Amino acid sequence: MNAPAPERPLPTPTRESQPFWDGMREGRFMVQHCAGCGKARHYPRPVCPHCFSMESTFKEMPTGGVIHTWTVCHHPFNFFFKASAPYVVALVDMDGGVRVNAPLRGVTEADIKIGQRVKLGFEPVTKEITLPFFVAD
Amino acid sequence: MAHALREKAAISGVGETAYTRGTPKSGLALQLEASLAAIADAGLDPRDIDGVVPYFPGGGIAEDFVANLGLPDLKLSVFVPMGGATCVAAIQTAAMAVATGVCKHVLISVGRTGYSGARVSTRLQQFPQFALAAEFEAPIGMFAPAQLYAQGARRHMQLYGTTARHFAEIAVVTREHAILNGNVVMNKPLGVEEHHASRMISDPFRLFDCSLESDGGAAIIVSAADRARDLKKPLVTIMGVAEGHPESPASIAQRPDLLEFGLAKAAPRAYDMAGVGPKDIDVAEIYDCFTFTVINQLEMLGFCKKGEGGPFIMDGRIRVGGELPINTHGGLLSQGHVVGLNHVVELTRQLRREAGKAQVKDAEVGLVTGYGDMGDGSVAILRRAA
16 A cells, blocks of 8 residues: 655745735735834744834835855654755845745755845746745845 | 942853654653753752753743642743743743842753754754745755854854865864763764765765754753852852844844854953953853854954964864863763753863863863854853852
């Protein structure tokens, strides 16, 4: 008997983060901005830590950014990722001011550098959920 | 004026179980076994305990301690949910409780079935602090601390030239110390080449850069200093203790500086409370979930400048007999993973001069840290006051 295929771990959007995930599904990188002082914040949360306003809007931000750091995951820790290991996960300073952690594709490990330009891509994995990834820009 | 908490509390008892891979005992049983050992070490009766800080989530709650130890009048039940920073931060909570007279003797314990029970990526799902990681990191393939902390280590290497050789030094020296201790999971020598040849877990962390998944328990008792003076063992006082929480506490990814976390805030406060500085420290037990983590913490503790932690630990400096002996018991890397409470047990024994073959000569003042939960930090400075 074959074991069932391991399931991909998926995010469970919250009342705060739903607009971010809705944006991802539409291929738009939406970041929460304070309606009071205008500052961007990620990950989404109810109160602005700068001016304590509870009003916010989600704005579409550019998908470019530069690599802050990275890791190469060899041991998968979750069976779903066993087939894709080793995989690179890059932490990227987005041009709009927040960071995004996502798999970096199509770049050789030896060529990765801090400051390297990359671009966010959108990968639909279910009807509801689209996950981010990066490619060289 | 001296800080109100300076030397008002003491570590009066310490206890451990055997550190193993494989046990029929539950996490609760391990906590209780270590607790009974710590109570006996202090020369107390279990019914003297009137405050408990069990490890959460770890299979034990205050009710279990009342039911098993027959505690007649428990006055304080607290969880300190700070991951690896929990145990040393709990010392601050306990010290406040005994210094103010709320409690007489507070028990801090950890029991863990990290090898025979649930493994790390499963365990972490129990932590409410990991909710953000579960939503934003796990779906893209980042589950375990080994992965999440690896990005900071990689950045340190790129910015400052820290190398795998530096990481190996921590692993190799820690193993040497474990062999001196004896009650350890890893009891065979480790060489630099063997470290470098071990399989990659999450670059730059290899297998021997990562702490153990092991079974075991540890416990300590914090008492008011004037009470502890009359107990069985030489007096070891808490000179300074502090916890610190970083910016973006639940997400490493969004932290402005990945190499600056809670310990950077806690360390100056603990030194200030203690009235001592890094130069006064004779022995240090540094939370070693990863080899690199030790290097990074030594910088935040002021033993060296930011970025200089790699070269600092080389050339025998951190060995027993060196200028700053570190993790003289074998740490989480080689002794066992009980969330760093074994570090507190070891520092107390060092200052009592009970550390056997790993004894640091004339150790008077020592430092112990906790680190975890995406970057929380804690530090205590202890003194032999006997």
